[in-house]
Amino acid sequence: MDIKQFEGRKRDHIRHALDPAHQTRKLGGLDQIHLHHEALPELAFREVTLSTSSLGQPIRTPFFVAGMTAGHPDAKTINARLAIACARRGWAMGVGSQRRELETQEPEARDLREQAPDLFLFANLGISQLISEPVEKIRRLVESIDAQALVIHANALQECLQPEGTPNFRGALKKLTEVCEKLGFPVILKETGCGFSPQTLKQLTEVGLRALDVSGLGGTHWGRIEGARAEEKNPGDLYALAAKTFAEWGEPTLDSVLTARKLLTGVEIWGSGGVRSGLDAAKLIALGAHRIGYAQPALESALQGEETLNRWMERQEFELKVALFCTGCKTPAELQNKEGVWKRNGN
Numbered sequence: 001m002d003i004k005q006f007e008g009r010k011r012d013h014i015r016h017a018l019d020p021a022h023q024t025r026k027l028g029g030l031d032q033i034h035l036h037h038e039a040l041p042e043l044a045f046r047e048v049t050l051s052t053s054s055l056g057q058p059i060r061t062p063f064f065v066a067g068m069t070a071g072h073p074d075a076k077t078i079n080a081r082l083a084i085a086c087a088r089r090g091w092a093m094g095v096g097s098q099r100r101e102l103e104t105q106e107p108e109a110r111d112l113r114e115q116a117p118d119l120f121l122f123a124n125l126g127i128s129q130l131i132s133e134p135v136e137k138i139r140r141l142v143e144s145i146d147a148q149a150l151v152i153h154a155n156a157l158q159e160c161l162q163p164e165g166t167p168n169f170r171g172a173l174k175k176l177t178e179v180c181e182k183l184g185f186p187v188i189l190k191e192t193g194c195g196f197s198p199q200t201l202k203q204l205t206e207v208g209l210r211a212l213d214v215s216g217l218g219g220t221h222w223g224r225i226e227g228a229r230a231e232e233k234n235p236g237d238l239y240a241l242a243a244k245t246f247a248e249w250g251e252p253t254l255d256s257v258l259t260a261r262k263l264l265t266g267v268e269i270w271g272s273g274g275v276r277s278g279l280d281a282a283k284l285i286a287l288g289a290h291r292i293g294y295a296q297p298a299l300e301s302a303l304q305g306e307e308t309l310n311r312w313m314e315r316q317e318f319e320l321k322v323a324l325f326c327t328g329c330k331t332p333a334e335l336q337n338k339e340g341v342w343k344r345n346g347n
């Protein structure tokens with residue numbers, strides 16, 4: 001791996017992820033969902049709690065910050081800021097891809113555990129790397145940062161539209177099944193903004209995943225980001241042009257959650273990809289999601305400092321509590337199981 005090129009790419013990704021033109025809000029479907037208002041909730045607001053459970057453990061909130069790659073000059077500071085805030089508030093956190101560590105053997109996120117001993121932390125690796133690495137080496141990645149679970153990311157579109165990409169997913173299902181069986185840590189599969197189709201979800205029923213994080217269309221779009229990178233480097237080249245064609249590619253977060261909930265019984269469904277408020281979170285919970293992840297907005301807030309990050313997190317928590325109260329639910333689990341709490345506009 002060319003480390004200089006790698007670091008440059010990661011810096012580009014952060015810069016382009018912050019550009020509103022690379023967001024796909026209107027395509028995610030969450031604006032179609034209406035939660036029914038209960039004018040007379042039999043509750044006091046102070047009784048409402050975000051406590052729930054996931055992967056067999058009680059958790060203080062259903063929120064997590066989804067994995068984002070480091071490689072930025074300030075990456076350590078940003079990750080530490082996110083980790084400390086997440087641990088304090090009972091959010092989980094994913095690190096970005098540990099691909100680089102496979103070669104350097106130096107965990108970029110090694111210090112996070114010291115800085116945030118109570119943090120629920122997810123390790124992270126891409127499908128292309130998973131396929132070619134032995135399970136033992138993958139287990140070491142999880143242990144090297146003292147994570148509690150492994151997140152595998154699938155990013156087919158991004159790998160195609162990156163000149164340096166590795167679009168080879170042959171053998172992915174078989175390897176995923178092997179890793180789920182032998183790793184000794186819970187395995188979660190996620191997308192990175194293109195979601196999961198019914199066909200893919202059907203293929204995942206017997207793999208042994210503990211959770212599926214849909215990361216669907218509706219937020220950060222890697223086709224757009226790679227397209228912008230290509231356009232900067234070689235205006236009008238093949239990648240830049242193709243990225244325009246694929247600027248709306250993907251399965252919406254809404255549909256991904258609904259279908260996954262139906263098809264993957266026994267697997268926790270996590271909602272991410274375009275979650276931009278505590279109300280979005282409430283909608284996904286009502287549709288069946290267990291945990292709710294934010295990437296780009298968490299990064300944006302963390303870059304502005306600890307106080308901004310904490311205010312942003314507090315707002316997500318408060319908004320979810322308001323949605324729980326106004327739907328007459330004391331907990332996320334009640335909202336998840338409540339019949340008739342939502343409708344899809346236009347249906």
Ligand SMILES: Cc1cc2nc3c(=O)[nH]c(=O)nc-3n(C[C@H](O)[C@H](O)[C@H](O)COP(=O)(O)O)c2cc1C
Binds near residue numbers: 153215220273293296
């Ligand atoms: C700067 C940046 C870097 C990312 N790097 C990774 C990564 O290394 N591994 C991964 O699984 N997802 C990565 N993602 C994808 C996110 O985890 C998430 O799936 C996606 O951004 C959609 O969520 P959002 O709409 O809230 O941003 C990254 C996202 C951003 C914004």
